Amino acid sequence: IQGDFGGRGELWPTGYRSGHKWNTKQLDFMLAPGCTIRGQSFYSAQRGRHPPLWIIDDPEDRKTVRNLGHRAEFMLALFARGVGMMSAGTNVLWITTLILGGVCHSAMRGELAEDEEDFEDIKEEVGDIRWDQWTRLNYDLLQEDKDGGMHSIYPDYIKAEDFEQKEKSMGKREALSEFRGIAIAAGEFAFVREPFRHGYMHCRSNGVDYMFDMKTGQIMDWREFVQSLFIVGACDPADSTKHENCYGAGIVVGRSPDGVLYVLDAHIKRQLAEDLVYSVLDMGQEWGAKRFGFERASLQSIIIRIAKRYAAERRNRGKDMPSIIPVSVAHQRKAQRILATLRPLYT
Numbered sequence: 626i627q628g629d630f631g632g633r634g635e636l637w638p639t640g641y642r643s644g645h646k647w648n649t650k651q652l653d654f655m656l657a658p659g660c661t662i663r664g665q666s667f668y669s670a671q672r673g674r675h676p677p678l679w680i681i682d683d684p685e686d687r688k689t690v691r692n693l694g695h696r697a698e699f700m701l702a703l704f705a706r707g708v709g710m711m712s713a714g715t716n717v718l719w720i721t722t723l724i725l726g727g728v729c730h731s732a733m734r735g736e737l738a739e740d741e742e743d744f745e746d747i748k749e750e751v752g753d754i755r756w757d758q759w760t761r762l763n764y765d766l767l768q769e770d771k772d773g774g775m776h777s778i779y780p781d782y783i784k785a786e787d788f789e790q791k792e793k794s795m796g797k798r799e800a801l802s803e804f805r806g807i808a809i810a811a812g813e814f815a816f817v818r819e820p821f822r823h824g825y826m827h828c829r830s831n832g833v834d835y836m837f838d839m840k841t842g843q844i845m846d847w848r849e850f851v852q853s854l855f856i857v858g859a860c861d862p863a864d865s866t867k868h869e870n871c872y873g874a875g876i877v878v879g880r881s882p883d884g885v886l887y888v889l890d891a892h893i894k895r896q897l898a899e900d901l902v903y904s905v906l907d908m909g910q911e912w913g914a915k916r917f918g919f920e921r922a923s924l925q926s927i928i929i930r931i932a933k934r935y936a937a938e939r940r941n942r943g944k945d946m947p948s949i950i951p952v953s954v955a956h957q958r959k960a961q962r963i964l965a966t967l968r969p970l971y972t
Contacts, residue, residue: 676710681719763806825887851913854879854887858909858947859918859966862898862928873898875905876963877912902932906946910939914947918966921951 681703711717767775767785775785783791783804792800801807824839827847834847845853860875875892889912892905909917919929929951936946954965 677715679707679711679715679717681717765805765807767805851879851889854881854889856880856889856909856912856914857916857918857967857970858905858912858914859952859963859970860902860905860932861920861962861966862901862925873901874963875901875908876967877909877914878967879912898928899931902928903935906932906935906939909947910944913945916950916970917947918950918952918970920954920962920966922954 766777766779766783767788768778770776775788777783777785788800788804791804795803826837826839828835828837836845836847836850837843838845856877856879858875858877860873862873872893872895876888877890879887879889881887890908892901892908894901894904896904906917917932919925919932921929929949933949936949939946950970952966952969954962
């Protein structure tokens with residue numbers, strides 16, 4: 626291994642000499658009694674048999690996951706060659722990062738998001754029940770001290786004081802997934818939610834729909850609950866008109882007479898901006914929204930024109946469509962932009 630990757634007994638983890646070099650402290654395990662390093666090709670006839678531990682490093686590449694040829698090759702190596710090397714008691718450790726739907730591990734468990742294109746075909750190709758009984762452990766690189774502070778268990782990779790900067794540069798979702806093993810669904814949380822404090826349930830009993838407030842325990846007929854709300858909506862399309870770009874989002878909320886905001890519906894999808902406008906306005910019309918806000922910006926002006934034209938066409942067909950309200954927004958993140966768009970709609 627040293628000869629192949631480092632030369633002259635020196636190792637570079639990144640695989641090239643200009644990268645960060647491993648120091649001797651990181652190789653102390655080689656000095657343990659009986660410790661040896663042996664590396665043989667997975668495809669070699671001399672690869673050995675009956676290993677007590679088999680380690681897989683997930684190819685975290687979307688092209689690998691979605692490309693049938695790459696998946697077939699990976700699965701062939703995994704089962705046809707690897708399983709034959711095992712015996713009873715062999716442990717398999719699969720190292721991966723929780724980027725939902727973006728790694729081979731998620732694909733093979735059939736965990737691709739259902740809004741992905743050709744989801745059923747992909748799940749049929751790579752899903753495998755042999756992964757269903759695996760034990761998943763999340764390793765958080767940042768651990769809490771007894772005094773409430775944080776320390777890193779791998780400071781050469783990430784220091785506790787540097788994590789906040791990583792959140793800003795990578796985004797909160799990616800940073801939590803990469804460094805702390807915490808998977809967060811696509812998008813960002815608009816509200817800090819506390820279970821059984823900020824929430825309500827749409828329930829049905831004996832054919833009767835009702836709202837159950839999880840904070841107060843209040844029960845209210847569902848139709849009366851909806852009619853008591855002042856309902857508005859907001860939309861934030863993707864950053865470009867390309868289908869492959871980031872998610873567009875729309876939300877419908879209702880404000881109760883005592884000032885509580887209830888999230889009634891949401892639409893989050895990768896789609897053309899024009900199609901997103903149609904979807905969220907139809908959603909708002911179904912809930913009886915009075916107003917629908919769109920960000921007022923140079924690149925969004927065409928979106929506002931599309932929204933006004935579509936609302937006018939639907940009104941001509943007898944639909945009670947919400948009024949389109951352009952709102953000036955100065956925030957960068959999608960959740961913050963939607964919240965900022967909602968606030969003026971109540972005034």
